[in-house]
Amino acid sequence: MIGFVDLTHIKKAYFIGVGGIGVSALVRLFASRGIEIVGSDIHLPPKESLPHGIYFEGADAEHVPHDTGVLIYSPAVPEMHVERARAREYGISELSYPEALAEVTRPYNTIAVSGTHGKSTTTALLGKLFEAGGLDPSVIVGAEIAGWDHNLRIGGGNPPKNSRAGIFVVEACEYRRNMMHLSPQTILLTNLELDHPDYYQDLADIKSAFHDYITKAGNEGLLVVNNDDANIRDIIRNFDGSLVRYGVGGGADLIARNIKQAASEQSFDLVWKGTPLGVFATPLPGLYNIYNILGAVAVYLAYGGKTEAIQGTLSDFHGASRRFEVLGTLGRATVIADYAHHPTALKAVVDATLFRYQGKRVLAIFRPHHRERTKKLFDQFVQVIAAIPHMLLVEIYDVAGREPRTIGSADFPMVRGGDALPISSKDLVMAVKAKNPAIDLTYVADLPEAEETARARAGGFDVILVIGAGDVDELAKRLVDQSQG
Numbered sequence: 001m002i003g004f005v006d007l008t009h010i011k012k013a014y015f016i017g018v019g020g021i022g023v024s025a026l027v028r029l030f031a032s033r034g035i036e037i038v039g040s041d042i043h044l045p046p047k048e049s050l051p052h053g054i055y056f057e058g059a060d061a062e063h064v065p066h067d068t069g070v071l072i073y074s075p076a077v078p079e080m081h082v083e084r085a086r087a088r089e090y091g092i093s094e095l096s097y098p099e100a101l102a103e104v105t106r107p108y109n110t111i112a113v114s115g116t117h118g119k120s121t122t123t124a125l126l127g128k129l130f131e132a133g134g135l136d137p138s139v140i141v142g143a144e145i146a147g148w149d150h151n152l153r154i155g156g157g158n159p160p161k162n163s164r165a166g167i168f169v170v171e172a173c174e175y176r177r178n179m180m181h182l183s184p185q186t187i188l189l190t191n192l193e194l195d196h197p198d199y200y201q202d203l204a205d206i207k208s209a210f211h212d213y214i215t216k217a218g219n220e221g222l223l224v225v226n227n228d229d230a231n232i233r234d235i236i237r238n239f240d241g242s243l244v245r246y247g248v249g250g251g252a253d254l255i256a257r258n259i260k261q262a263a264s265e266q267s268f269d270l271v272w273k274g275t276p277l278g279v280f281a282t283p284l285p286g287l288y289n290i291y292n293i294l295g296a297v298a299v300y301l302a303y304g305g306k307t308e309a310i311q312g313t314l315s316d317f318h319g320a321s322r323r324f325e326v327l328g329t330l331g332r333a334t335v336i337a338d339y340a341h342h343p344t345a346l347k348a349v350v351d352a353t354l355f356r357y358q359g360k361r362v363l364a365i366f367r368p369h370h371r372e373r374t375k376k377l378f379d380q381f382v383q384v385i386a387a388i389p390h391m392l393l394v395e396i397y398d399v400a401g402r403e404p405r406t407i408g409s410a411d412f413p414m415v416r417g418g419d420a421l422p423i424s425s426k427d428l429v430m431a432v433k434a435k436n437p438a439i440d441l442t443y444v445a446d447l448p449e450a451e452e453t454a455r456a457r458a459g460g461f462d463v464i465l466v467i468g469a470g471d472v473d474e475l476a477k478r479l480v481d482q483s484q485g
Helices: 019-034 082-090 097-105 119-132 173-180 204-212 230-235 287-302 308-318 344-357 371-376 380-386 427-433 447-460 474-484
Strands: 011-018 037-041 054-057 071-075 093-096 109-116 138-140 165-172 184-191 221-224 242-248 254-261 265-271 275-282 325-330 333-338 362-366 392-396 441-442 465-469
Touching: 011 082, 011 441, 019 037, 019 071, 019 097, 019 138, 071 082, 071 097, 082 093, 082 392, 097 165, 097 173, 097 184, 109 119, 119 138, 119 165, 119 173, 119 242, 119 308, 173 204, 184 204, 184 333, 221 371, 221 447, 242 287, 254 287, 254 447, 265 287, 275 308, 275 392, 287 308, 287 344, 325 447, 333 474, 344 362, 344 380, 344 465, 362 380, 362 447, 362 474, 380 427, 392 447, 427 441, 441 447, 465 474
Parallel strands: 011 037, 011 071, 037 054, 071 093, 109 165, 109 184, 138 165, 184 221, 221 242, 242 254, 333 465, 362 392, 362 465, 392 441
Antiparallel strands: 254 265, 265 275, 325 333
């Protein structure tokens, strides 16, 4: 970042990574403000997903206009990327996506939704609650939301300069401490455990980062937290600002009680600061979604939201894309896509599926995301996978810019002599089968093999649950599209 960048007078912006979920939201937001858009990506998304502009596939220094006001890039784009280098030659200010998001939201009453799991669902639901309550928020979330412009909602106009006007809800990513760029008035912390082990050394490291982060709320801000999370309770122990707690246990300001799960919905009572609000229902499955709901409702109520808007919003909200998203069928099997890629999230979504489809046969297809995560959380993955009745385990998805440069390095040793990969889904399969030799667990090398195997086995299952970040959702779409198209 080159100093402070005043985005209020920008007339032309260049974006690298226009197909990314975060950058694409800023592209649409800037376009809505009359800013001329130019951008690029290795593979461009469909034309209809982006606003009017000039877009290039691939990277070339000649793509960057000399009169560009600011260049905004995905965090995965390295400093020596040819388009970034050309921008510096022209004296164009550069902002990473997290830095640009911070500048965009600075004039607003910003609510940052943070934590290891549940950020997208909670951010989207909070935006829907504010929308239903007439507060007209702006929202940027890390998943597509029905009824919005993909993953963006633009609220009622821009705030006056140097004012704190209007609500802007954002999903705040913790990778590389990116959330620290923001200046939120409210922080919602959903849960906390070790993730992104290519950056955070251990649990203590990520707790330290979030301890520093919550101080940004300060004495004049608001911190809303999951009171049932032990790691969160630890880092807020000395927090002396305004605090709202939620949970299913005692000692919270917002409590869910009498949780009842049924085939198509779950219901629960809500109690806000000792006052019963009534019985509410949601089509979202699993206890983890009860926590997502509690977090969103707690912020909404803390902002004075009307309780009348809660029931209808919860009933109508079917989640974000790739969050237990029912896509269609393959033969008689329902195909569901989910973004879970951490052992805790994997267990939560599989448990929720098995409960919702009790008595049904469920085939899980999981593609681990990032080799370093798989390595550091290996034992947790083994424990979770060993409890899943039927699974196809796809080779690990390599994350651009985050995988080791050297195979067999000291930081990333070879697991099996002679293999080309430092760690593989094969290692998970072997470890799980060592615990349970009879388990129905099959390794598949890539998505085409996964599709072929899933189609061959689909007749024996009622549900196919496709799980993971990265590109595995394309498999889920192909299973449905080619069977119904």
